[in-house]
Amino acid sequence: MPHRTFLAFIWPSLLAMVLFIAIPILSVGYQSLFVEHPQMMTEVESCGPFGCKTERRVDAAAMSELRAESPMGRYNGMGTYTNPSHLAFDEVGAAWRGSESFGQFLRLVMNLPFYKALFFTLAYTFIVTPLVIVLGFCIAIAVNTVSARLKGPVIFFSLLPMIVTPLIGALVLFWMIDARGVIGATLQQVFNDPQLSLKASPTLTWVTLFVYGVWHSAPFAFVVFYAGLQTVPQDTLESAMVDGASRWERIRFVTIPYLMPLATFIALMQLMDNFRVFEPIIGFSAEANATSLSYLIYSDLRSGDFPLFGSAAASSILTIGGVVILLTPVLIRTWREFKRKG
Amino acid sequence: MAKALHQRPLPLVALSTGFVILWVLLAAFPFVWTAWGSFKVEADFFSRTDWMNAIFGPKTLQQTGGTFTGDAYEAAWIQQGFWKAVLNTSIVVVAVVTISLTFGTLGGYALARSGFRYTFWLLIAALIFRAMPHVTLVSGYLLPFFEMNIWGYLPTTIIVLVAINQPFTLWMLHSFFMTIPKDLDESALVDGCTRFQAFRLAVIPVMWPGVVTTGLFSFLLAYNDFTVTSMLLTQENQTMVPKIASFLGSTQQEGKVMLAVSAAVSAMAPLFVLVMVFQRQIVSGLTAGAVKG
The missing domain is CATH 1.10.3720.10 (MetI-like)
Incomplete structure (x- = not known):
C-alpha cells in the first residue's frame, strides 16, 4: 500500500490521537512548569453595629483579571515537582536525617501525599495482578470440568463484575459492606463487635479495595484462560497420561506451560489497568485511607473554586513516567522480536 | 483414550462444581441483592437489625403499603x-x-x-x-x-x-x-x-x-x-x-x-x-x- 493511500485511510484516526492524546501530554508537561497566581489581597473596611474594622480579603476582581491575562499562572520551573505535595525533596531529606531507623524514615515518607499515593498504586497493581491471574486460572480449570450445559450461564454470570461500570460495581459492594448493609452487619455479628467497620481502618480499606480489584478483573483472566484451555493439544495430554502423569502433573507440565503466553498477555493488560486505579476509590469513599496517583490528579482538578492545574499537571507527568517505566520491559521485548523478524 | 482423559473421580467433580458455584455466587449475588433491594425503602435495604428485612421488606410495607415500591426510581x-x-x-x-x-x-x-x-x-x-x-x-x-x-x-x-x-x-x-x-x-x-x-x-x-x-x-x-x-x-x-x-x-x-x-x-x-x-x-x-x- 503506497504511503499516500495509507495516509488517506489512517488520517482521521491519527488526527484524533494526536489532537487528544499526544498534544494533551505535551500540554500537561508545559502546564506543570506553571503555578497558580498568588492570592491578591485588598483591605476592606466593613462597618457593623459594633464599629468598623478592616479585613483582608481576596480581591476577586483583580484575580479574575489576572487569570484572564495569563490563564496558565506564573512560571515556576521545576518548583511544583519538588514541593511538599509532589516529590518533596526537602521533606524526604529531613526525614532521612531526622529518623533513627529505616522503618521510621519509611513511615515519615509515607505520610507525604505523593508517596502515599504512589505506594498504594504500586501495592494495588502488584497485589491485584497476580491474584487475578491465579483466581482466573482456577475458575477456568473448574469451569472446564463442569457439564457443558452449565457453561453458558456460568460464563454469563462471571462476566458481570467486569462488564458493569467500575464505579457502580464499587458502589454495589460499598453498600453491602456498609455497617448497615448485609455483609457489614453480618461481620459485626460474627465478630461480635458493633464498632467493626471496613471503612474506618486503613488496612481494612486497602484489603477491601484489593478484593474489589480481584473481583472486578478475575472474569477477564478467566475468559482468556478458558478460551486457551479449549486449544490445549489433546495429543500431548494423552501422551502425558500414557507416560503416567497424574492429573496435577498434567496441569503443571502441559497446561500451564501452554497457557504461559496468555498469562503474560493478561499481566500486561492488568498492569496497565490497575496502575490507573481510580473509580473504586471514589466508589468506596476511601480517599481518607487510600489514594492513588490518578486520585491525586482528580482531587487537584476538583479542589476549591479554581482547579490547581500546575499541581495536577506535575502529578500527571510523574504518573506518565510511571507508566513508561512499567511498559519498558514490554517495549524492549517487542522491539527485539521485531528486529529478529525484520 | 480420549474418554479416559475426560473421566474424573467423583470428589474432584464435586470440588470443582462447588468452586464454580461459589464463584458464580460471588460474581452475581451483589447485583441480585442490590437490584432486589432497590425496590425497598432505605430502612429495609440498610437494616441494622436483621438482614432478612431487605428480602421481605417489613418497613417498606409499613411506609408505602406494599412490599415493593418504585418510589426511589420515581x-x-x-x-x-x-x-x-x-x-x-x-x-x-x-x-x-x-x-x-x-x-x-x-x-x-x-x-x-x-x-x-x-x-x-x-x-x-x-x-x-x-x-x-x-x-x-x-x-x-x-x-x-x-x-x-x-x-x-x-x-x-x-x-x-x-x-x-x-x-x-x-x-x-x-x-x-x-x-x-x-x-x-x-x-x-x-x-x-x-x-x-x-x-x-x-x-x-x-x-x-x-x-x-x-x-x-x-x-x-x-x-x-x-x-x-x-x-x-x-x-x-x-x-x-x-x-x-x-x-x-x-x-x-x-x-x-x-x-x-x-x-x-x-x-x-x-x-x-x-x-x-x-x-x-x-x-x-x-x-x-x-x-x-
Missing part, C-alpha cells in the same frame, strides 16, 4: 432528572461507537495492509497511548477547553472519548483485518478497483463480525466512563455515571441514598441485556488480542 428518574442523564448517555454512546468504528475500520485496515515499518511504530505508540491513565489526559484538556470555550458540551466529550478509544479500536481491528485474506481485496485491485473501492466492495461485506465485537468494547468504554464525563461536562449535560456519583456527594441523608441505588440499578440493566445478547462476541473479543498476539 424520585431519581423524575424529580432528580435522571432521565436527562440517560438521554445524554444515549447520545454520547451512539455517537462514540459510530465515529470510533468509522475511524477505526479505516485505520485498522490501512495498518493491516501496509507493509512498511512505520505501521509497527504506530501500533507501539497506540499501545503506549492505551496505557495512559485517562485522568492525566483530562488534566491536559481542561485549561485549553476553558480557554477555547468548548468545555462542558456533549460534542467535546464525544470526540475526546473517540480519541481515547482509538488505540484500542485500532489494535483490535488491525488484528481482525489480518485474519481476512489479502487475496480478497488484492483481486479486487487487479480487477481495476481503487483501494477505497476494494475496501468498500470486497472488505466491508465480510468485516461485520469483527466490527460488532469492537463496537461492543467501544460501547462499554463510553458507557462506563467516569473520569472524562465527570470532568468535562456541566451539571446539565451530565451522563449517568457522574450523575450517580453526584447523588452520593451532596445527599448522604436519610432516604437519599436510595436515589443512588435505584439509579445504579437502572444503569446496570442495559449492561445485563448486552451481556445476555452478545456473550459470544464479548468472549471472542476478550481473547482476540491474546490469541492473535
Whole structure:
C-alpha cells in the first residue's frame, strides 16, 4: 500500500490521537512548569453595629483579571515537582536525617501525599495482578470440568463484575459492606463487635479495595484462560497420561506451560489497568485511607473554586513516567522480536 | 483414550462444581441483592437489625403499603432528572461507537495492509497511548477547553472519548483485518478497483463480525466512563455515571441514598441485556488480542 493511500485511510484516526492524546501530554508537561497566581489581597473596611474594622480579603476582581491575562499562572520551573505535595525533596531529606531507623524514615515518607499515593498504586497493581491471574486460572480449570450445559450461564454470570461500570460495581459492594448493609452487619455479628467497620481502618480499606480489584478483573483472566484451555493439544495430554502423569502433573507440565503466553498477555493488560486505579476509590469513599496517583490528579482538578492545574499537571507527568517505566520491559521485548523478524 | 482423559473421580467433580458455584455466587449475588433491594425503602435495604428485612421488606410495607415500591426510581428518574442523564448517555454512546468504528475500520485496515515499518511504530505508540491513565489526559484538556470555550458540551466529550478509544479500536481491528485474506481485496485491485473501492466492495461485506465485537468494547468504554464525563461536562449535560456519583456527594441523608441505588440499578440493566445478547462476541473479543498476539 503506497504511503499516500495509507495516509488517506489512517488520517482521521491519527488526527484524533494526536489532537487528544499526544498534544494533551505535551500540554500537561508545559502546564506543570506553571503555578497558580498568588492570592491578591485588598483591605476592606466593613462597618457593623459594633464599629468598623478592616479585613483582608481576596480581591476577586483583580484575580479574575489576572487569570484572564495569563490563564496558565506564573512560571515556576521545576518548583511544583519538588514541593511538599509532589516529590518533596526537602521533606524526604529531613526525614532521612531526622529518623533513627529505616522503618521510621519509611513511615515519615509515607505520610507525604505523593508517596502515599504512589505506594498504594504500586501495592494495588502488584497485589491485584497476580491474584487475578491465579483466581482466573482456577475458575477456568473448574469451569472446564463442569457439564457443558452449565457453561453458558456460568460464563454469563462471571462476566458481570467486569462488564458493569467500575464505579457502580464499587458502589454495589460499598453498600453491602456498609455497617448497615448485609455483609457489614453480618461481620459485626460474627465478630461480635458493633464498632467493626471496613471503612474506618486503613488496612481494612486497602484489603477491601484489593478484593474489589480481584473481583472486578478475575472474569477477564478467566475468559482468556478458558478460551486457551479449549486449544490445549489433546495429543500431548494423552501422551502425558500414557507416560503416567497424574492429573496435577498434567496441569503443571502441559497446561500451564501452554497457557504461559496468555498469562503474560493478561499481566500486561492488568498492569496497565490497575496502575490507573481510580473509580473504586471514589466508589468506596476511601480517599481518607487510600489514594492513588490518578486520585491525586482528580482531587487537584476538583479542589476549591479554581482547579490547581500546575499541581495536577506535575502529578500527571510523574504518573506518565510511571507508566513508561512499567511498559519498558514490554517495549524492549517487542522491539527485539521485531528486529529478529525484520 | 480420549474418554479416559475426560473421566474424573467423583470428589474432584464435586470440588470443582462447588468452586464454580461459589464463584458464580460471588460474581452475581451483589447485583441480585442490590437490584432486589432497590425496590425497598432505605430502612429495609440498610437494616441494622436483621438482614432478612431487605428480602421481605417489613418497613417498606409499613411506609408505602406494599412490599415493593418504585418510589426511589420515581424520585431519581423524575424529580432528580435522571432521565436527562440517560438521554445524554444515549447520545454520547451512539455517537462514540459510530465515529470510533468509522475511524477505526479505516485505520485498522490501512495498518493491516501496509507493509512498511512505520505501521509497527504506530501500533507501539497506540499501545503506549492505551496505557495512559485517562485522568492525566483530562488534566491536559481542561485549561485549553476553558480557554477555547468548548468545555462542558456533549460534542467535546464525544470526540475526546473517540480519541481515547482509538488505540484500542485500532489494535483490535488491525488484528481482525489480518485474519481476512489479502487475496480478497488484492483481486479486487487487479480487477481495476481503487483501494477505497476494494475496501468498500470486497472488505466491508465480510468485516461485520469483527466490527460488532469492537463496537461492543467501544460501547462499554463510553458507557462506563467516569473520569472524562465527570470532568468535562456541566451539571446539565451530565451522563449517568457522574450523575450517580453526584447523588452520593451532596445527599448522604436519610432516604437519599436510595436515589443512588435505584439509579445504579437502572444503569446496570442495559449492561445485563448486552451481556445476555452478545456473550459470544464479548468472549471472542476478550481473547482476540491474546490469541492473535
